[in-house]
Amino acid sequence: xxxxxxxxxxxxxxxxxxxxxxxxxxxxxxxxxxxxxxxxxxxxxxxxxxxxxxxxxxxxxxxxxxxxxxxxxxxxxxxxxxxxxxxxxxxxxxxxxxxxxxxxxxxxxxxxxxxxxxxxxxxxxxxxxxxxxxxxxxxxxxxxxxxxxxxxxxxxxxxxxxxxxxxxxxxxxxxxxxxxxxxxxxxxxxxxxxxxxxxxxxxxxxxxxxxxxxxxxxxxxxxxxxxxxxxxxxx
Amino acid sequence: xxxxxxxxxxxxxxxxxxxxxxxxxxxxxxxxxxxxxxxxxxxxxxxxxxxxxxxxxxxxxxxxxxxxxxxxxxxxxxxxxxxxxxxxxxxxxxxxxxxxxxxxxxxxxxxxxxxxxxxxxxxxxxxxxxxxxxxxxxxxxxxxxxxxxxxxxxxxxxxxxxxxxxxxxxxxxxxxxxxxxxxxxxxx
Numbered sequence: 552x553x554x555x556x557x558x559x560x561x562x563x564x565x566x567x568x569x570x571x572x573x574x575x576x577x578x579x580x581x582x583x584x585x586x587x588x589x590x591x592x593x594x595x596x597x598x599x600x601x602x603x604x605x606x607x608x609x610x611x612x613x614x615x616x617x618x619x620x621x622x623x624x625x626x627x628x629x630x631x632x633x634x635x636x637x638x639x640x641x642x643x644x645x646x647x648x649x650x651x652x653x654x655x656x657x658x659x660x661x662x663x664x665x666x667x668x669x670x671x672x673x674x675x676x677x678x679x680x681x682x683x684x685x686x687x688x689x690x691x692x693x694x695x696x697x698x699x700x701x702x703x704x705x706x707x708x709x710x711x712x713x714x715x716x717x718x719x720x721x722x723x724x725x726x727x728x729x730x731x732x733x734x735x736x737x738x739x740x741x742x743x744x745x746x747x748x749x750x751x752x753x754x755x756x757x758x759x760x761x762x763x764x765x766x767x768x769x770x771x772x773x774x775x776x777x778x779x780x781x782x783x784x785x786x
Numbered sequence: 787x788x789x790x791x792x793x794x795x796x797x798x799x800x801x802x803x804x805x806x807x808x809x810x811x812x813x814x815x816x817x818x819x820x821x822x823x824x825x826x827x828x829x830x831x832x833x834x835x836x837x838x839x840x841x842x843x844x845x846x847x848x849x850x851x852x853x854x855x856x857x858x859x860x861x862x863x864x865x866x867x868x869x870x871x872x873x874x875x876x877x878x879x880x881x882x883x884x885x886x887x888x889x890x891x892x893x894x895x896x897x898x899x900x901x902x903x904x905x906x907x908x909x910x911x912x913x914x915x916x917x918x919x920x921x922x923x924x925x926x927x928x929x930x931x932x933x934x935x936x937x938x939x940x941x942x943x944x945x946x947x948x949x950x951x952x953x954x955x956x957x958x959x960x961x962x963x964x965x966x967x968x969x970x971x972x973x974x
Contacts, residue, residue, distance in 0.1 A: 624934040633940045
């Protein structure tokens, strides 16, 4: 049975939009392991994360919740979340984005047909299905039309009083931003590995983020030392 | 002595037939050594990193339908349908493409799987493997670089409920004491 669209190369052993030469033999994981050959290696650091702390504080006393992770799948994150007794859904969002729209092409991300198609493959879940979503920094790479559609869909699939955690670079004048992978070390700590730099589709300030998640019940912002804005959105 | 034996018996591709059954008397040391020699001299095994045993679906084979395995199964070809190896290990080789619902004791994915997977003991998804589907398992290992889309449900092994209740006799006096105490209080 032929698979549609972004999944069409799946059974042929393709790695989607990722060229074979970009695979690394071993790495910190997910996008971290996709470092192009010949580029300098970036260090992995561990730092406290108020965003992670706040996110897991909100679900600390519950188990059996449904969490969606939009980052690339990693053993660390899977183990951490499932050990808390939650059910984890994994969706390699940026990989699917690249497979669907090519690399960093804002024009392609504005086509409404393509947007519907992408949403169908990436975020096709029942309404109110998730108790929490780890978005990480995925939204920074979406052009405005796609971003609006994705946020609307996220709001739909997260239950009321559910939480989302998203990261945005705080410097809104950057041409390119560090491209990170995030691994949950513990309830308050993140392991952050920079793989490369990448051109964001748009950058945000607090005001624009408030507008973006206008339907949220509340939002909290935490600024980190590495100039990331960690945002907790409560629906 | 060993070379003579090798000449007498041509190497067998699958070692299943030479595995001693439990009903047999305890094998003497000479027989054990003979098995080891046979396995290591099989030329095919020199290319395999793991000693698989069990059944194999080769990379040029396509199976459409239901597979029920009562031994370990290695799939390096294409399978569409369902695969059940409830008490055994299922390995999807690097060339394997499986579009099927899978139930097995243990699943090792090196190739591509599209379908829900239930691995009662453990599932391991290696670096270049791809899995689209929902996973139910007791333990999961995902290597960095593996592609996974779906949900993960960890099955917690239930503690043995049918075990005899040793504290029961001890519980009787423990309950009886306060009751007696309470009764004496009432009398007072």
